[in-house]
Amino acid sequence: MADSEFIPTSEPVLDGNELKYLTEAIKVNNWISANGPFTQKFEKEFAKWVGKKYGVACSNGTTAIHLAVTSLGLGPGDEIIIPDFTIMCSASMPILSGVKPVLVDVDKYWCMDPTKIEEKITRKTRAIMPVHMYGNPANMEAILKIAKKHNLYVIEDACAAHGATVGGKKVGSMGDVGCFSFYASKNITSGEGGMIVTDDENVANMARILRSQGFEKPRFIHRYIGFNYRLTDIQAAVAYAQFEKIDKKIKRRQEIARHYQKLLKNVPEIEIMQSPPWGKSTFWMFGVLIKESFGRTRDEVMALLNEKGVGTDLFYLSMSLQPVFKNGKNPLYPDISRKYPVSQDVALRGFYLPSGLGITKSQQERVVKILLSLRVRGARIIRPTYKREDERGVFNEILNGSEWKNISLGSMKKGAVMGNHFHKKTKVFFFLTSGSAKVDLIDVKTKETQRIDIEKGSGVILEPKYSHAIRFAENSDFVMGKSIEYSNSESDTYPHIVPVVQ
Numbered sequence: 001m002a003d004s005e006f007i008p009t010s011e012p013v014l015d016g017n018e019l020k021y022l023t024e025a026i027k028v029n030n031w032i033s034a035n036g037p038f039t040q041k042f043e044k045e046f047a048k049w050v051g052k053k054y055g056v057a058c059s060n061g062t063t064a065i066h067l068a069v070t071s072l073g074l075g076p077g078d079e080i081i082i083p084d085f086t087i088m089c090s091a092s093m094p095i096l097s098g099v100k101p102v103l104v105d106v107d108k109y110w111c112m113d114p115t116k117i118e119e120k121i122t123r124k125t126r127a128i129m130p131v132h133m134y135g136n137p138a139n140m141e142a143i144l145k146i147a148k149k150h151n152l153y154v155i156e157d158a159c160a161a162h163g164a165t166v167g168g169k170k171v172g173s174m175g176d177v178g179c180f181s182f183y184a185s186k187n188i189t190s191g192e193g194g195m196i197v198t199d200d201e202n203v204a205n206m207a208r209i210l211r212s213q214g215f216e217k218p219r220f221i222h223r224y225i226g227f228n229y230r231l232t233d234i235q236a237a238v239a240y241a242q243f244e245k246i247d248k249k250i251k252r253r254q255e256i257a258r259h260y261q262k263l264l265k266n267v268p269e270i271e272i273m274q275s276p277p278w279g280k281s282t283f284w285m286f287g288v289l290i291k292e293s294f295g296r297t298r299d300e301v302m303a304l305l306n307e308k309g310v311g312t313d314l315f316y317l318s319m320s321l322q323p324v325f326k327n328g329k330n331p332l333y334p335d336i337s338r339k340y341p342v343s344q345d346v347a348l349r350g351f352y353l354p355s356g357l358g359i360t361k362s363q364q365e366r367v368v369k370i371l372l373s374l375r376v377r378g379a380r381i382i383r384p385t386y387k388r389e390d391e392r393g394v395f396n397e398i399l400n401g402s403e404w405k406n407i408s409l410g411s412m413k414k415g416a417v418m419g420n421h422f423h424k425k426t427k428v429f430f431f432l433t434s435g436s437a438k439v440d441l442i443d444v445k446t447k448e449t450q451r452i453d454i455e456k457g458s459g460v461i462l463e464p465k466y467s468h469a470i471r472f473a474e475n476s477d478f479v480m481g482k483s484i485e486y487s488n489s490e491s492d493t494y495p496h497i498v499p500v501v502q
């Protein structure tokens, strides 16, 4: 791949027996719909690989979760405990089954925090559903202990973590039911696809019935409301070919993560994904969190990476921040009034770097080089920390917990330059309420230069010892403040001509 080519976040690698088995499904078996020879082989061998007796394949990971919830008999009046930081189907599938999700904050490995579970258990709680997030295994030993004490089912969402382990046991094998996804970006894929695994024959049988319209014998007499969540044998042929290489694919993901960890080891502006001490991550995707000291917001970093040819993807948004739960009136919607500080912090600062199985070491190095070049030194871009818009108008809170002096308001004409000086001690905040500007910065010591673009609704905090010039790209209005009070006789301003780049 040429240096300028776009590096995708993830692409499936189909370099095994996929075509051969597809041809076999069509030409030899003549079986392309559900429950054919490839599906049966895949269910049996995948379940055994995980460490469970029964596998029931289905159309995707979301339907796997729905089957897990319903096959265990959860329904109206029940509650299920899920992490706040997760994908929507952790909440939506229980809700569709009449079950109320109850949220629990996550730990620093982005999985359900077991120390916060017990306070959420009520007489209605029937199950806990930890999510093994982005390949990181949840703290299963602690979760299983709580489940046992309170006689609760455990459904493991291992959709994105095939092969992650806790104490040598694979995720999906430790709870009552394990759920997996075979979506295109996953460790193994059939385009779309999923499976539940369990040791309980009754649960497996019920999942087979519900997966297929609730059909039993005699076929059209129904005792249950079921779905059509069947996997086709075409998909199973691809999944089985992928499965033959699963261990190799997982090793490759772990290698990719190790290389990123090495490249990003001494970068204080970024927090990187780590395997938890209680288990081994597969690093399905390599996640990073942008710290305030990076100088830019997570969304800006992602947009700039995309501009420079690096694909990324956002972290999931916490359930407690979902508009549907904020605005909706359904009593089954989770209570989002409590605090979920870790989840919300991770969700708003996190994204993942290109982590597909096809990525090369030199592409990873290019990704990191571009990422690090986006750090801003001597300044930090600010955006409103709180925004409210209602019939009364708009309210933007732009600075939290800071004390500013010498507050100024101003209007500048297009092309005007402000600044061209530096301060030895003073921090400056500068915020545009209209227009746009380019901020040129020179490190007085190293002479390193940087440029930041800001526009209406954003601003910068400028550190001392960086010479700054603000060039207005349009007629603009601003608010400015200083960290130190200036008087007529005393000011911490020193001239320094910044070459203003046109």
Ligand SMILES: Cc1ncc(COP(=O)(O)O)c(C=O)c1O
Pocket (backbone or CB within 6 Å): 060, 061, 062, 063, 087, 089, 131, 132, 133, 134, 157, 158, 159, 160, 181, 182, 183, 193, 194
């Ligand atoms: C943790 C988790 N659970 C569930 C799912 C849903 O799987 P699917 O996309 O196959 O429906 C995903 C998909 O990315 C996931 O990451």
